[in-house]
Amino acid sequence: MFTRIFGKPKLETNAITTLDKLNETLEMLEKKEKVLLKKASSEVEKAKQFTKAKNKRAAIQCLKRKRLYEQQIEQLGNFQLRIHDQMIMLEGAKATTETVDALRSGAAAMKSMQKATNIDDVDKTMDEINEQTENMKQIQEALATPIGASADFDEDELEAELEELEGAELEEQLLQPATTAPADPVQVPVGRVPARTAPQKHTEEDELAALQAEMAL
Numbered sequence: 001m002f003t004r005i006f007g008k009p010k011l012e013t014n015a016i017t018t019l020d021k022l023n024e025t026l027e028m029l030e031k032k033e034k035v036l037l038k039k040a041s042s043e044v045e046k047a048k049q050f051t052k053a054k055n056k057r058a059a060i061q062c063l064k065r066k067r068l069y070e071q072q073i074e075q076l077g078n079f080q081l082r083i084h085d086q087m088i089m090l091e092g093a094k095a096t097t098e099t100v101d102a103l104r105s106g107a108a109a110m111k112s113m114q115k116a117t118n119i120d121d122v123d124k125t126m127d128e129i130n131e132q133t134e135n136m137k138q139i140q141e142a143l144a145t146p147i148g149a150s151a152d153f154d155e156d157e158l159e160a161e162l163e164e165l166e167g168a169e170l171e172e173q174l175l176q177p178a179t180t181a182p183a184d185p186v187q188v189p190v191g192r193v194p195a196r197t198a199p200q201k202h203t204e205e206d207e208l209a210a211l212q213a214e215m216a217l
Contacts, residue, residue, distance in 0.1 A: 029076050043066040
């Protein structure tokens, strides 16, 4: 367990150190390549000068040295390519290791949470919730049941009494005097004020006659 815990940071440190070393080597090779390119270019210039001076042998020697420099440049290019390859593989391996480590941590956390939450405990909790819900339902039904004097009331008698009240209210509405329809408005010429008519007085005989007419309908 302790090896697993303390080993991972060491491996990660080694990977970072190796990447740093590869970067340093790559920079060193690039510098050498630049130096060799300058030397090769210099040999070409010398060969041109010797050619102008009709010194063919010296010009050929310059071209030979240029070829040697070019071979070294090609070799350095291959070295750089290999280092790039190694760095890509190492970075990929490092990413893979970190991904697996993260997945392992997630799995361990899930396992710990599952241990803390047992399926039997979940079932027991749900049973308790259902039991409490049923108890509350019974309590509400018990509170809604009439008790005392109100429990002795007959629902049929109450319904009959309600119908009697409704019938009495309807009969009272029929006995009320009928309202007369509003008269049509009187057209009054412009400039004239209509004469006020005296309010009509309804006698008891008129109201009785109107009630009899409504009952006949």
